[in-house]
Amino acid sequence: xxxxxxxxxxxxxxxxxxxxxxxxxxxxxxxxxxxxxxxxxxxxxxxxxxxxxxxxxxxxxxxxxxxxxxxxxxxxxxxxxxxxxxxxxxxxxxxxxxxxxxxxxxxxxxxxxxxxxxxxxxxxxxxxxxxxxxxxxxxxxxxxxxxxxxxxxxxxxxxxxxxxxxxxxxxxxxxxxxxxxxxxxxxxxx
Ligand SMILES: [Zn+2]
Numbered sequence: 001x002x003x004x005x006x007x008x009x010x011x012x013x014x015x016x017x018x019x020x021x022x023x024x025x026x027x028x029x030x031x032x033x034x035x036x037x038x039x040x041x042x043x044x045x046x047x048x049x050x051x052x053x054x055x056x057x058x059x060x061x062x063x064x065x066x067x068x069x070x071x072x073x074x075x076x077x078x079x080x081x082x083x084x085x086x087x088x089x090x091x092x093x094x095x096x097x098x099x100x101x102x103x104x105x106x107x108x109x110x111x112x113x114x115x116x117x118x119x120x121x122x123x124x125x126x127x128x129x130x131x132x133x134x135x136x137x138x139x140x141x142x143x144x145x146x147x148x149x150x151x152x153x154x155x156x157x158x159x160x161x162x163x164x165x166x167x168x169x170x171x172x173x174x175x176x177x178x179x180x181x182x183x184x185x186x187x188x189x190x
Contacts, residue, residue: 032154038067039101042142045160046104048167049127050140052177053188054120061120064138065105068098090135091148100151103132103141113138119190126188128160 026032046063054061068076073093080087089096097103108115121131124140132139144157162168164185170177179187 030154032152034070035067035099035101036069037101039156041159042102043104044171045127045129045142045162046140048171049162049164050124050129052167052170053126053182054123056177056179056182057119057123057188059115059120059123060109061106062109063104064107065098066103067101068096070094070099073099094152095148097141097143097148097151100156102143102151102157103139105138106140107138122190123188126163128163 043066051061070093073089073091073096075083076089077092079085091098093099098105106120107113117137121137124131129140129142131137132141142157142160143151146155146157164182166181166184167177169175170181182188
């Protein structure tokens with residue numbers, strides 16, 4: 001009986017909390033913040049390492065998709081299933097790292113999707129980012145060994161570190177990163 005009352009109190013507190021803090025979701029009696037934007041550390045890694053390093057090697061990449069809300073993901077997932085169009089994603093809401101702000105999709109300004117993905121994936125790995133694999137080449141994310149269920153329960157990987165500290169200086173001063181910069185602390189391996 002005491003346990004039932006305790007559970008009831010936790011559920012009620014969680015419910016009341018969710019009314020005052022609408023950016024929280026209740027999972028197993030805990031209040032978990034609902035992400036509403038890109039994770040800043042992940043986005044910095046993309047902007048300070050991934051994109052500038054790719055530019056050094058002849059790419060001109062840009063982000064085509066970043067953060068997606070659960071509603072955005074639901075809409076995307078419905079395409080080709082319950083809505084018209086072709087199937088775009090295999091991930092229902094909550095099962096894509098886009099929903100947690102830890103994924104981006106990219107394309108090249110000049111060559112679209114007709115680029116050397118193998119090399120770009122190695123550049124991503126140099127920046128500690130993970131590829132979406134052969135079935136989702138434009139997708140890059142950072143899960144650090146966590147599952148999407150871990151993300152859903154509020155867990156997050158440790159912050160990403162830049163392979164080359166000069167990347168912060170270049171990004172913040174608006175200067176281009178150079179091959180000479182990279183050579184000071186190690187270039188990607190192809
Ligand atoms: Zn993606």
